[in-house]
Amino acid sequence: MGEDTIAAISTPLGEGGIGIVRISGSEAAEISKKIFKARRGGWLNKGSHRLMYGHIVDGTGVIVDEVLLSYMKEPHTYTREDVVEINCHGGIVPLRKVLELVLAQGARLAEPGEFSKRAFLNGRLDLAQAESVIDVIRSKTESSLKIAVSQLRGELSRKILELQDRLLGLLARVEANIDFPDEDLEIATGVEITITGENLLMETRELIRGAEAGRVYREGISTIIIGRPNVGKSSLLNAMLREDRAIVTDIPGTTRDVIEEVVNIKGIPLKIIDTAGIHETRDIIEKIGVEKTREMIGRADLVLLVLDAARGLAQEDLAIIENLGDKKSIFLINKVDVEQKKINLSDVEELAKGRTVLWISAEKGTGLAELEEKIYEMVMGGQLSGTDNVLVTNVRHKIALEKTALHLEDAIEGIKRGVPIDVAAIDLRSAWEALGEITGSTVTEDLLDRIFKDFCIGK
Ligand SMILES: Nc1nc2c(ncn2[C@@H]2O[C@H](COP(=O)(O)OP(=O)(O)OP(=O)(O)O)[C@@H](O)[C@H]2O)c(=O)[nH]1
Ligand SMILES: [Mg+2]
Known part of the structure; x- marks a missing residue:
């Protein structure tokens, strides 16, 4: 990937039984090898996804803490990079000290949400899923947790992908018609835009309606x-x-x-x-x-x-x-x-x-x-009871859906007014892009930065 190796304390600061320093990137193994002395044997012969018992030792050979270390080889990790997690004793001083040693060996301190951002960039999670991680963490009730977990598992993403898919199918037929003009076919295509467009619009509006309740559950x-x-x-x-x-x-x-x-x-x-x-x-x-x-x-x-x-x-x-x-x-x-x-x-x-x-x-x-x-x-408002039909909880997602609805309306209206189908095609494509903002397939760099800045450090 050519990305640098990042590290952070991933547990809250304060006293606790354990605290975790997480490292992600191609150097994760090399860096931890230099500061970790396994109790028994060399450490890599244990293989990936295993816990090892040992000590973190500083440059002068002094033991800093007694730890359990796990090495997880990519791609089956949170970030899809090599990940090392060091389970220290949960106090501010041992955690800081271990983190300092990791940084001294060449890792860079992670920015807030950077682990999740890498999970997204490496295709392990889509954007809606990555965003739901923070919702899981911040859930205040069982219901909000349930919705956040369903989003993390990709339920919203699946629905959005399905809409995008149908839209793309429609778009393909419209564009074929533009490439090979035929007057009769054009009328049929216009009808198809109206019918399929109305259906997509209805489902988009359904999602928007659920969003108000979703916001309430989330915030x-x-x-x-x-x-x-x-x-x-x-x-x-x-x-x-x-x-x-x-x-x-x-x-x-x-x-x-x-x-x-x-x-x-x-x-x-x-x-x-x-x-x-x-x-x-x-x-x-x-x-x-x-x-x-x-x-x-x-x-x-x-x-x-x-x-x-x-x-x-x-x-x-x-x-x-x-x-x-x-x-x-x-x-x-x-x-x-x-x-x-x-x-x-x-x-x-x-x-x-x-x-x-x-x-x-x-x-x-x-x-x-x-x-x-x-x-x-x-x-x-008497409309909804329970969490079953709540898929959208995030304002950003709601705004993207509203944009989608507007473009679909424009496409349908255009056909009704008799505009050529290539104009409608532009609206349909815009609707498709608006949907893509939710899952991140059509997202810009600065939007990504804004989204992940909201995360806590170490996530
Ligand atoms: N009988 C009765 N007394 C109540 C009830 N609720 C509160 N009180 C009494 O009313 C007094 C004021 O209660 P608080 O809850 O401190 O009132 P407050 O509105 O927060 O008052 P401030 O913070 O001073 O503005 C206390 O002596 C309470 O015991 C109630 O339902 N019945
Ligand atoms: Mg009072």
Whole structure:
């Protein structure tokens, strides 16, 4: 390949039982031979894909760490290059020291995602599969993991390749017709472009529809809990998390810093943010906090507005509601367990203007199941349930599919308007290329760089 040999620590930094230094490239074996002393025998006579016990030794013969080393000869490796993995003890110092020795022998420190990039460039994974590696790592729920793994196994890629294949078949017939013009045949070809094009368009749109749910599974929904001080926002966060994460007291203004946690709702990661209570204040520090909350509301996918049944509606509540605009939100009347309720449902419903209003008790857990059900329903828009028809989770893939759809539409429209089939052929080819961006068959160098930069080092 003529590529240099790269190395990196592939496990997270911190204390752990083991940590791994990974080396990939044609020099991997040579480099590790110089620093590894096998306990028994020369090390290559053990063959490929075997673990060897021994020590990493520095230039002066001092033992750095006791390790297990695996040598994996190409092509059956993650990068399709020779790979050596050194299993050290999992502490920052031994790992750094071993990595330094590897680099001193001529390896270069890997860039983020470079192992996966090589896996792609060497044809071991296509681009969609390589991208799913990072999704597997970052999965927050079992459902998002399931989708990421299916992508890693190539399910999305297979679907895209199938579409590309059919498109190419169509294109071949159109081009044959361009090369050997025949008026009757041209009409038939036009009909074929319309029919096959419509079918491809339908399936492309189907994939795009699934993508919104896919994004939600992959990235989660950012949800913000707001309300005036002391209404029970932190109590609600704790109840949804089923643990005491945020401090709860009867003193207004308890929460000062924003707290963010992930809750799993039917497989969807819900990123919940607990905020400082919103109220009119002269205190400058508090003002900053309140301002920040306003900003976060703007960025959130969903707002949970908490009202306090024990204290009734206040001017501040009305101001908050006013500021919500048309943000997706659910109104929660908390403390339904108190004897003396000072809020009645119809007042809140009037303010809610069609948005969902629920009675809850963060302390007793009342209404939480209903709340979760409602959130799931809102996010999924009632169209999808479960992960079965989710193939697309990545925004980049969705954009490529939207481009595909546009080019297909242009081709079909063109034929309807009577443009020559060679014009339609250009649109069909563009559609084919847009699909190729997903699997990487038609991808540019700087796009590749952008994609892999998002990875962590050592992957
Ligand atoms: N009876 C009753 N009390 C509740 C309920 N939820 C919260 N509280 C009480 O209300 C008080 C305030 O709760 P927090 O969760 O700290 O309220 P907060 O909105 O986070 O308050 P700040 O962080 O100060 O803005 C505490 O004394 C809680 O015990 C509930 O469902 N029922
Ligand atoms: Mg709080």
